[in-house]
Amino acid sequence: MKRSRPSLARPTITALTLALTTFALGAGEATAETQVRVAMTAADIPDWTGAPDQGYEGFRFAGFTIYDSLVNWDLSSSEKAADITPGLAESWEIDPADHKRWIFKLRQGVKFHDGCDWNADAALWNFARIKDDKAPQHNVRHQTMQGWTISNVESMAKIDDYTISLTTKIVDSLIAYQLAGYFQISPCAMQAVNNNYDEFAKKPSGTGPYKFDKVVPRERLELVKNAEYWNPKRVPKHDRLVLLPMPEATTRAAALLAGQVDFVEAPSPDTIPRLKDAGMNIVLVPYPHNWDYQVRVDMPPFDDVRVRRAANYAINRAEMVEMLQGIAMEGYAKFIPSQTYYGNPVKYEYDPEKASALLEEAGCKPCQVTIAISTSGSGQMQPLPMNELVKEQLEAVGFEVQLDPIDWNALLGVYFGGAKAFPQYHGVNVSLSSIEPVQAIMKNSMTRYQPPNGLNWGFFSDPETDALGEAALNEFDAEKRLALIQKMHERLVDQAYEIFIAHDLNPRALSPKLKGFVQAQSWFQDLTPIEVVE
Amino acid sequence: MWLYVARRLFLTIPIGLGVTIICFALVYLAPGDPIQSLLPPDASEADKIAIKKAYGLDEPIPVQYVVWLGKALIGDLGKSIQTNRPVIDEVMRAFGNTITIAVISVVLAMGIALVLGIIAAIKVGSWADRLSTAIAVLGISVPTFWLGVVLVIVFSVNLGWLPATGMGEGGSEDFSFLEWESLQYAILPIIAMTLTPLGILMRTTRSTLAEILGQDFIQTLRAKGLSEWQIIVHAIWNGAPQILAMLGLQLGYLVGGSILVETIFTWPGTGFVLNTAILTRDIPLLQGTILVLAMAFVLINLIVDLLQTLVDPRIKRT
Numbered sequence: 001m002k003r004s005r006p007s008l009a010r011p012t013i014t015a016l017t018l019a020l021t022t023f024a025l026g027a028g029e030a031t032a033e034t035q036v037r038v039a040m041t042a043a044d045i046p047d048w049t050g051a052p053d054q055g056y057e058g059f060r061f062a063g064f065t066i067y068d069s070l071v072n073w074d075l076s077s078s079e080k081a082a083d084i085t086p087g088l089a090e091s092w093e094i095d096p097a098d099h100k101r102w103i104f105k106l107r108q109g110v111k112f113h114d115g116c117d118w119n120a121d122a123a124l125w126n127f128a129r130i131k132d133d134k135a136p137q138h139n140v141r142h143q144t145m146q147g148w149t150i151s152n153v154e155s156m157a158k159i160d161d162y163t164i165s166l167t168t169k170i171v172d173s174l175i176a177y178q179l180a181g182y183f184q185i186s187p188c189a190m191q192a193v194n195n196n197y198d199e200f201a202k203k204p205s206g207t208g209p210y211k212f213d214k215v216v217p218r219e220r221l222e223l224v225k226n227a228e229y230w231n232p233k234r235v236p237k238h239d240r241l242v243l244l245p246m247p248e249a250t251t252r253a254a255a256l257l258a259g260q261v262d263f264v265e266a267p268s269p270d271t272i273p274r275l276k277d278a279g280m281n282i283v284l285v286p287y288p289h290n291w292d293y294q295v296r297v298d299m300p301p302f303d304d305v306r307v308r309r310a311a312n313y314a315i316n317r318a319e320m321v322e323m324l325q326g327i328a329m330e331g332y333a334k335f336i337p338s339q340t341y342y343g344n345p346v347k348y349e350y351d352p353e354k355a356s357a358l359l360e361e362a363g364c365k366p367c368q369v370t371i372a373i374s375t376s377g378s379g380q381m382q383p384l385p386m387n388e389l390v391k392e393q394l395e396a397v398g399f400e401v402q403l404d405p406i407d408w409n410a411l412l413g414v415y416f417g418g419a420k421a422f423p424q425y426h427g428v429n430v431s432l433s434s435i436e437p438v439q440a441i442m443k444n445s446m447t448r449y450q451p452p453n454g455l456n457w458g459f460f461s462d463p464e465t466d467a468l469g470e471a472a473l474n475e476f477d478a479e480k481r482l483a484l485i486q487k488m489h490e491r492l493v494d495q496a497y498e499i500f501i502a503h504d505l506n507p508r509a510l511s512p513k514l515k516g517f518v519q520a521q522s523w524f525q526d527l528t529p530i531e532v533v534e
Numbered sequence: 535m536w537l538y539v540a541r542r543l544f545l546t547i548p549i550g551l552g553v554t555i556i557c558f559a560l561v562y563l564a565p566g567d568p569i570q571s572l573l574p575p576d577a578s579e580a581d582k583i584a585i586k587k588a589y590g591l592d593e594p595i596p597v598q599y600v601v602w603l604g605k606a607l608i609g610d611l612g613k614s615i616q617t618n619r620p621v622i623d624e625v626m627r628a629f630g631n632t633i634t635i636a637v638i639s640v641v642l643a644m645g646i647a648l649v650l651g652i653i654a655a656i657k658v659g660s661w662a663d664r665l666s667t668a669i670a671v672l673g674i675s676v677p678t679f680w681l682g683v684v685l686v687i688v689f690s691v692n693l694g695w696l697p698a699t700g701m702g703e704g705g706s707e708d709f710s711f712l713e714w715e716s717l718q719y720a721i722l723p724i725i726a727m728t729l730t731p732l733g734i735l736m737r738t739t740r741s742t743l744a745e746i747l748g749q750d751f752i753q754t755l756r757a758k759g760l761s762e763w764q765i766i767v768h769a770i771w772n773g774a775p776q777i778l779a780m781l782g783l784q785l786g787y788l789v790g791g792s793i794l795v796e797t798i799f800t801w802p803g804t805g806f807v808l809n810t811a812i813l814t815r816d817i818p819l820l821q822g823t824i825l826v827l828a829m830a831f832v833l834i835n836l837i838v839d840l841l842q843t844l845v846d847p848r849i850k851r852t
């Protein structure tokens with residue numbers, strides 16, 4: 001009997017100790033949850049169901065976080081411009097017998113967040129979601145927002161469980177670049193809600209490094225770490241990612257200074273010194289962004305290459321960078337120098353005398369031009385003071401510039417509509433990305449992409465450019481293709497098909513407690529390496 | 535009285551119609567297209583046509599309006615073009631967020647304005663009057679966006695007393711005025727929103743009371759031996775209809791949401807929603823928000839009218 005008391009007490013104490021330990025551990029885990037709070041420039045949460053809107057910011061925060069594409073972007077370095085890397089496809093190759101047919105080997109052992117298998121059937125299901133308007137999972141919004149990534153894909157077929165073929169409409173050796181952003185969503189999750197996208201939005205499922213946790217529309221999107229992510233190098237080093245729309249730059253800076261957020265997109269130049277003083281890390285890295293003028297070349301005065309070159313020589317880019325307090329770099333070409341496609345283009349160094357002489361030679365002095373500009377907008381930086389400076393510089397050499405400020409939406413209308421629909425304009429100032437060759441230079445310079453077939457706003461048409469573009473699209477040897485793209489870029493710069501002015505340096509401000517962020521030379525960023533150090 | 539209320543409520547129908555027709559026409563008169571800011575630059579013509587059809591934007595504008603109106607009459611305000619979420623959910627959430635700070639701001643403004651206005655009216659020309667008038671002028675003149683930024687810099691950034699932005703860790707869904715964790719987020723937006731109505735109401739109160747206090751019946755009341763305090767109560771009661779009218783207008787304006795204040799503080803109210811809807815030409819969201827706000831404005835003014843009758847039976851509402 002005497003021994004019974006301790007024998008009863010021991011398990012009780014053990015249980016109590018265990019319970020307390022468990023509680024303590026649990027409490028420890030709860031308080032130890034690390035989170036990264038990001039202030040986005042968007043005014044609303046980008047679509048999080050696999051068809052992000054709000055430009056590349058949507059792709060950055062609500063696309064590549066929850067979802068993967070067949071092809072992903074390698075965002076691990078800030079030393080060189082980002083390039084593509086295998087994603088849900090491990091490899092791809094062209095069919096030697098048919099240059100419109102690509103074979104994609106899919107990654108095995110990958111599961112969506114809801115446990116659904118990623119395989120060829122899932123790939124085909126996702127293709128129908130965008131392309132087949134009779135499929136139950138088809139969604140017009142997804143078709144519109146994602147369709148451009150597979151616009152050149154005619155059909156997709158299953159070869160085996162982990163191999164598919166893609167047939168393109170035209171031969172396109174660069175198709176993989178466009179697929180980087182074609183997000184794969186879980187067929188099981190969608191079928192579980194009878195293909196109702198509103199319901200899917202309550203519990204979306206992808207394969208990405210973050211899982212959806214909760215959302216308050218217009219206020220916050222919360223994602224949590226996907227510890228089982230297929231790429232162990234990209235399992236997030238923090239537990240939670242909170243995305244907050246904060247369109248006002250001053251508010252974003254104040255929120256960072258007040259400790260309400262940890263990571264701020266695009267702080268305005270005037271807030272950067274204050275943020276630096278407070279110990280925040282300001283990250284500036286070149287990326288494929290262009291702040292330039294697209295000009296109309298099918299009518300005077302920009303139909304004359306001398307006038308286009310004069311405009312390029314007139315730009316004092318150093319002065320522009322100084323005005324922007326160093327958050328931009330001088331822009332002399334479409335690609336940034338760290339992109340392999342850059343080549344060795346002619347450089348229009350600031351030379352007002354030469355610019356003036358070219359205008360004299362072209363017989364266009366004063367050379368009257370009207371440029372449509374926006375008052376704000378995605379990637380437009382600070383359009384009003386920047387355009388005023390450009391106007392001043394152009395007028396100093398003999399141009400007579402009229403700026404027509406319209407709101408961003410209206411400017412997009414002018415840009416999408418093509419120059420002929422807006423005869424009052426000789427140019428537009430729409431900032432564009434130059435991530436990959438098709439989008440960066442082909443679709444805005446080749447004759448076949450003149451509106452309404454593409455974004456060649458100014459109706460640029462040059463047989464040499466067209467020939468180089470076609471040759472590059474038909475070349476499957478990577479080195480030879482690169483040489484062709486470089487030549488095409490050099491040709492376009494030589495022809496001054498745009499007025500090159502500046503490249504944004506993608507400023508971001510980070511709390512000193514965030515470590516490990518590597519800002520890629522890209523519009524997209526990988527937030528997974530960020531550690532929170534209190 | 536009830537007939538009057540019914541008639542006023544009935545009048546909301548033509549007001550709502552008028553407001554939405556003007557709004558619809560203005561959106562289309564302005565350059566730009568609702569789907570332009572939604573579409574990626576490389577969207578094909580087929581994709582553009584598909585999305586236009588999905589939102590009914592391929593129909594002639596009058597047809598679009600009639601279709602929208604037909605649905606609105608049965609409570610369906612459609613879906614936002616930008617977010618694809620039901621407009622009614624978007625508007626009501628934003629309206630709820632705005633109305634709380636708007637009501638508090640107006641009540642606060644009215645309270646302070648009454649005190650300052652009375653003091654100024656009693657002591658016209660005194661330092662107290664000059665000080666009150668200065669506060670009123672300040673309230674009317676200081677731009678709210680500037681005040682908002684200054685409040686954030688002083689109280690959030692430099693002193694670290696109050697949060698700079700948002701509605702708290704859980705957002706509007708977990709917000710409660712009864713908990714300090716939430717309430718602290720509302721303080722700076724409320725101060726920024728209070729200042730303008732404070733200035734206007736203070737000026738109205740002062741001028742109304744000063745005028746009444748100079749009238750003959752006030753002398754009569756003094757001759758009858760009423761105390762100064764009783765006389766002031768009489769004056770307030772007499773001036774209440776004018777002050778109430780101004781109060782209703784100010785509340786109406788604030789319910790529409792202060793675009794600037796809500797953007798600075800990222801307060802997800804009607805101003806914030808309207809701003810986005812205008813910039814993106816999100817017609818269903820714009821129409822829905824304006825319709826709800828117009829109805830709210832009419833209702834607030836109806837309530838004010840009825841209150842005026844209560845405080846002054848000479849104003850008959852028949």
